[in-house]
Amino acid sequence: RKEVEQDPGPFNVPEGATVAFNCTYSNSASQSFFWYRQDCRKEPKLLMSVYSSGNEDGRFTAQLNRASQYISLLIRDSKLSDSATYLCVVNFLNQGGKLIFGQGTELSVKP
Amino acid sequence: DTGVSQDPRHKITKRGQNVTFRCDPISEHNRLYWYRQTLGQGPEFLTYFQNEAQLEKSRLLSDRFSAERPKGSFSTLEIQRTEQGDSAMYLCASSFDRSSYNEQFFGPGTRLTVL
Numbered sequence: 384r385k386e387v388e389q390d391p392g393p394f395n396v397p398e399g400a401t402v403a404f405n406c407t408y409s410n411s412a413s414q415s416f417f418w419y420r421q422d423c424r425k426e427p428k429l430l431m432s433v434y435s436s437g438n439e440d441g442r443f444t445a446q447l448n449r450a451s452q453y454i455s456l457l458i459r460d461s462k463l464s465d466s467a468t469y470l471c472v473v474n475f476l477n478q479g480g481k482l483i484f485g486q487g488t489e490l491s492v493k494p
Numbered sequence: 495d496t497g498v499s500q501d502p503r504h505k506i507t508k509r510g511q512n513v514t515f516r517c518d519p520i521s522e523h524n525r526l527y528w529y530r531q532t533l534g535q536g537p538e539f540l541t542y543f544q545n546e547a548q549l550e551k552s553r554l555l556s557d558r559f560s561a562e563r564p565k566g567s568f569s570t571l572e573i574q575r576t577e578q579g580d581s582a583m584y585l586c587a588s589s590f591d592r593s594s595y596n597e598q599f600f601g602p603g604t605r606l607t608v609l
Contacts, residue, residue: 387536415595426585426600427537470536480525480589480596481550484536 384409389471389485397493400461404488406454406471413473413483416447418456421468421487430456430469461492496520498601500586506607507576514572515604519588526569527587527598528561530554537585543569544591576608 389406396402404418416433431438433445433454444457454471471485499518507513519526524545529537540559541551545566555561558576563569573580583605587598 417595417597424605426603429597429599432595432597472536474596480591480598481527481539481542482529482537482587482598483539486534486536 385485386410386483387471387473387485389469389488391488392468393489393491395491395493396461398461398463400492401457401459402461402490403458404456404469404471404490406456406485408452408454408471408473408483410473410475410483411449411452412475413452415474416445416454417472417474417482418443418445418454419470419472419484421470423468427470427484458490461490463492463494466490466492498586498588498599500584500601500604502604503602504605504607506609508609509578510575512572512574513576513606514570515584515586515606516568516570517586517601518568519586520599523588523590523599524566525589525591525596525598526563527589528569528571529585529587531583531585531603532581540571573606576606578608581606581608 418430419427420430421427437446442459446455468487470487527542528540531537543563558574561571583603585603586601589598
């Protein structure tokens with residue numbers, strides 16, 4: 384079983400749609416959580432950290448459920464520029480902070 | 495630009511050759527990480543440094559791979575006797591250990607193709 388698993392993609396949605404990505408992680412010792420965005424052939428860029436109480440940044444909302452070991456990302460009013468691969472990431476701070484990535488979910492927003 | 499930089503951006507080499515990549519982290523960051531990413535997968539951890547000390551190496555890092563960070567600033571990753579399976583994007587990231595969440599910021603990567 385992979386340590387971080389994400390919804391299989393790709394997700395093809397029209398502009399303005401709301402889309403949700405889900406992610407589960409297997410290690411209950413995971414201590415911090417992130418969503419990264421990766422454009423084709425580019426490096427991953429930090430989209431947002433995920434806090435225990437959930438957090439929102441504009442059109443993006445992240446939720447964490449430690450009991451279920453589940454993380455989600457909600458994108459509202461999707462834009463063409465949101466097209467990218469979204470990577471769910473967990474961090475074991477007591478292991479020096481190496482990041483464990485899911486395989487990513489591809490999002491394509493169409494006009 | 496004060497972000498993470500990597501050099502070269504692309505490297506094509508023949509099987510059996512040695513290659514070396516360089517990473518310059520964000521200047522105030524004392525942690526530096528190397529990851530490898532193949533097509534359709536998320537990045538996989540290779541190794542990390544706290545200042546000049548290499549504190550962890552993944553089992554993915556075979557004895558053909560060596561990484562250094564001699565002065566606690568830039569780092570190099572060397573691959574000896576390259577194999578076609580080494581073809582991947584090699585990503586460097588840095589962070590500051592006083593950050594409560596250890597957010598890591600990535601460089602543009604070095605794309606290696608082994609012929």
